Amino acid sequence: MENVRWLPGAEQIELTNPVIVAAFTGWNDAGDAASTAVRTMIEANDAVPIGEIDPEPYTDFATVRPHVRLDADRQRSIVWPTVGIWAANTPGTDVILVLGPEPALRWRSFCDQLAGVARHLGATTGFTLGALLADVPHTRKTQVIATATDTGLIDRFDLERSRYEGPTGIVGVLHDALSKSGLPTASLWAAVPGYAAQLPSPRATFALLEQACSMMGTPAPVAGVAAEIDDYDAKVAALISDDDDLVAYVGRLEEMVDEYVDDDDDDLAIGIDDTDPGILVDEVERYLRDQE
Numbered sequence: 212m213e214n215v216r217w218l219p220g221a222e223q224i225e226l227t228n229p230v231i232v233a234a235f236t237g238w239n240d241a242g243d244a245a246s247t248a249v250r251t252m253i254e255a256n257d258a259v260p261i262g263e264i265d266p267e268p269y270t271d272f273a274t275v276r277p278h279v280r281l282d283a284d285r286q287r288s289i290v291w292p293t294v295g296i297w298a299a300n301t302p303g304t305d306v307i308l309v310l311g312p313e314p315a316l317r318w319r320s321f322c323d324q325l326a327g328v329a330r331h332l333g334a335t336t337g338f339t340l341g342a343l344l345a346d347v348p349h350t351r352k353t354q355v356i357a358t359a360t361d362t363g364l365i366d367r368f369d370l371e372r373s374r375y376e377g378p379t380g381i382v383g384v385l386h387d388a389l390s391k392s393g394l395p396t397a398s399l400w401a402a403v404p405g406y407a408a409q410l411p412s413p414r415a416t417f418a419l420l421e422q423a424c425s426m427m428g429t430p431a432p433v434a435g436v437a438a439e440i441d442d443y444d445a446k447v448a449a450l451i452s453d454d455d456d457l458v459a460y461v462g463r464l465e466e467m468v469d470e471y472v473d474d475d476d477d478d479l480a481i482g483i484d485d486t487d488p489g490i491l492v493d494e495v496e497r498y499l500r501d502q503e
Contacts, residue, residue: 212327214265214320215296221261224298229305230427231329231394234340235294237275237313239380242403242412244342247436248419249310255432258297258308262328266293269314269321296328303429307332313381322381322388329394336364337389337396338426339382340419342412345402348464349447353418354402357426360386361395368426370397399423404464406457407447413439 232252234245252258266272275292282288294311307329314321329337347354358373359365365372386396399422401415413436424431451457 212324212331214268214324215262215328216265217262218260220259221298224259224261226298226300226305226307226332228335229298229307229332230336230338231307231309231325231332231334231389232338232340232423232427233309233325233382233385235311235313235381239313239341239343239382241342241344241401241408242410242415244401244403244412244415244419245340246310247411247413247416248340248423249308251416251420251432251436252299252306252424253297253308253310255435256299256301256306258299258306260295261298262296264294264296264311264321264324266291266312266314269316269318270312271315274315275312298332301427301429304427306427306429307334318381318384319388322385325385326388326392326394329389330392334394337386337394338423339385339396339398340401340423341380341382341398342401342403342415342419344405344408346464346467347402347404348461348468349404349407349414349444350461350465351468353412353414355418355422356400356402357397357422358400359395359397360390361397364395364397368397373398397426404447406460407450410443410446410450413437413443 232249234240234249236243236246240246270292272292277292278290280288280290292312294309294314297308297310299306299308309325309328345354357368357370358375359368359370360373364370382398386398389396399419401412401419403412403415417433417436417440420431420433420436451461
């Protein structure tokens with residue numbers, strides 16, 4: 212863990228069998244859904260910052276640039292794009308929360324750093340959160356795909372066994388590193404409407420929080436996110452209203468989803484879609500293969 216900097220007071224944090232939850236901004240974070248979910252966990256649980264990973268070996272600063280900030284005395288300082296580590300004692304379980312930009316360089320070394328953090332803090336399970344653009348309508352339940360390779364997690368949470376082959380991001384590499392260190396892991400992905408890619412999606416954030424916290428056995432801090440959903444729906448409706456082709460496209464997506472949703476479900480409810488998880492996994496695989 213030569214590139215992990217532990218913050219003052221980190222040694223005073225007491226964690227019992229914590230779960231490590233990670234999300235990264237960038238390619239894995241459509242609609243800012245995954246990063247907002249982890250950020251919400253940090254803020255709602257008063258998580259304590261305990262460490263950070265030195266960005267110098269892993270970041271392309273021409274792509275993810277540092278920022279200049281001025282303090283109250285107008286003194287300048289540089290804020291570097293750093294992956295941070297927080298810890299919290301939540302009802303039901305202790306958690307280690309990892310959040311920051313997806314590294315551009317030396318992924319294996321970076322993930323080894325996080326695997327070392329997980330071992331050092333005694334983590335027992337690892338979850339990663341992600342979000343992807345997909346052919347889904349914003350007017351239906353957010354689709355969340357939860358996959359794992361560990362048989363225990365698959366049986367315990369009725370997860371889909373991961374069978375994806377193809378290009379991967381930092382999430383896939385991190386899963387490999389954690390698994391090789393003996394940690395069972397699960398990957399949660401929320402599907403964000405491709406036609407609303409430029410808008411942050413509180414619907415997807417809500418779904419990720421509900422699913423992840425349900426699996427961890429802790430209450431989901433969704434009140435603030437839920438309050439943003441009506442505004443999001445209004446913005447998306449305004450976005451598509453002037454484009455007849457887009458309106459028709461959304462209508463076709465709604466029909467496709469409705470074929471797989473139980474007629475008794477509330478179409479506008481927020482949560483995990485009842486669509487066949489195999490179909491959703493196929494959608495993820497198709498999306499990933501289409502990426503360069």
